[in-house]
Amino acid sequence: MIVGMLTAMPTADLPPSPSPQATPAAGDRGDACPGALRLHTADDGALARIRLPGGILTIGQAEALGRAALRLGDGDLHLTSRGNVQLRGLAAGCGGELAAALDAVGLLPSREHERVRNIVASPLSGLDGGGAQDVRPWLTALDAALCASEAARGLSGRFLFALDDGRGDVAGLGADVTVRATGDGRAWLGPGSVRVSAVDAPRAALVAAETFLEAARSHGARTWRVSELPLPQGELDHLVRDRLTAEGIAQEVRPEPVGSADGPPPGIVGEALSAHVPLGRLSALQWEALTVAADTELRLTPWRGVVVPTVGATAARRVESLERLRGAGLVTDPVSSWLRVGACIGRPGCAKAHGDVRADAARALESTGRPALPLYWSGCERRCGHPRGDHVDVLATPDGGYRLSAATTAGTTRTVSAAGPFQMGAALAAITS
Structure with a gap:
């Protein structure tokens, strides 16, 4: 069920509404994101x-x-697999204030593009060499172009752009439009399967998305x-290439x-x-620790992590800040078992869930340790937020x-049942052996 909050918003606080001629593409109908x-x-x-x-x-x-989050919601910030933030536990009628x-x-x-600004980018770009x-x-250029495009309003809230600095991290996330730096001042674009100049890359990404909308329509x-x-x-590759040519790219x-x-x-x-x-849920204390450690910004990652730029900080200060993050309950150990465990919201947040998967995931981790394959816990068959790549479902x-x-890429193995989180060890052994 969707709660429409637009009528409660003070119009002076938001950009003007679109003209009557600016109608979303057909693909937007029924998109409940x-x-x-x-x-x-x-x-x-x-x-x-x-x-x-x-x-x-x-x-x-x-x-x-x-x-x-503290004033209107449950006090926590919930990270998504696209580097976005969710506020939960919001009271009905708080839409205007939010x-x-x-x-x-x-x-x-x-306002017209806020649900389609789904762009992931290499989180360490410009920070680690x-x-x-x-x-x-x-x-910056793609976001501005996206918000200026009338056609882009027809994209769904699920459509994803990925900007990869060449290391291949976000290029592996299965985005709808991917731009990847190639190291020679150019960029690879998909769909299209072409290389374009780095200067043209943001415009080419928008062209690819608009071509998808035209093809769907x-x-x-x-x-x-x-x-x-x-x-x-x-x-679609051929359609994108034709459109790029028409745009002079x-x-x-x-x-x-x-x-x-x-x-x-x-x-x-x-x-x-x-x-x-852990499980993408940040308390107010953890959020504050992150903002204190940062110099000017935070970068949330699609892997439910946070990169904190500390440009210009001394080595001693970085070590001290990292210890504070660890003390706040964040994972700073590169071999932590938490890196291989994910879960949807489960109960009590979701009525469709059959269990409190987050609590059970934490209990199972205590008894099983670091799993051989990443685990993703889902409360129901929808498997919201499940990862790409090999994992245990x-x-x-x-x-x-x-x-x-x-x-796995080889297909799905036989199914094994477990009565609860403390029986996971034997079930995992049967699955991964």
Whole structure:
């Protein structure tokens, strides 16, 4: 169920409404993805999802989100697999107040585009000497172009852009549009499977997204993701190339580079600190510790972690700040078992869930230790937020137990049942042996 909050918002606090001619593309109909202005009703109250392109927050924005979580929600900040933030436990009718608070710190640059600003970017770009180039200019340009595009309003809240600095991290996340630096001042673009100049990369990414919308509309398809588009293999690539040519963007056909989908390891990395957030839930104390450690901003990662830039800090200060993050309960050990465990919200937040998967995941971790494959705990068959790549699928069942299977590139193994979290050890051994 969706709670419409737009009528409660003070119009003076938000950008003007679109003209009557600016209608969203057909693919937007029925898209129930929550946002900052369209709240979703869950069992623990309303839920708001705030899009943060590249996962980047200034310190002022981070402090404003922390205050909103305490004043309007359950007090915690919930990280998503796209580097965004969710506020949960919101009271009905708080939409106007939340929108005003977000707009005051620049988190609502466009009311019409706030749900489609899904952009992940290499979180260590420009901080550790890795990658081929800093993607920050791409991020700024793509977000601005996205918010200025009338057509882009038709994208669904599930559509994803990825800006990879060349190291292959976010290129492995299965985004709908991927731009990856190639090291020679150029960038690979998919769909299209072409290389373009680095200067043209942000515009080319938007062209690819708009081409997807045109293709979906021409085929009468209500599709949210590129993978759902009912076209023969390679046809969208050709459509994108034709559109790039029409836009005057030079291109060269090249195969897709391999991506790894590996996030930053916890610890001190270059001129930054990296911390993992167990199950993606940050308390007010942890959020404050992160903002205190940062110099100017935070970078939330698609792996439910936080990169804290500390450019110019001394080595001693970085060590001290990292210890404070560890003391606040964040993971700073690169071999921690928590890095291999994820879960959906489960009970009591979701009515569809068959169990409190987060509590059970923590209990199981105490008894089983570091798993051979990453574990992802799901409260129901929807498997919200489940990862790409090889992992053990831990699915809650109506009888209070769990069903385990290994989801790998070789296919799914046989299914094993466990009566509860303390029986996970034997079940995991049976699955992974």
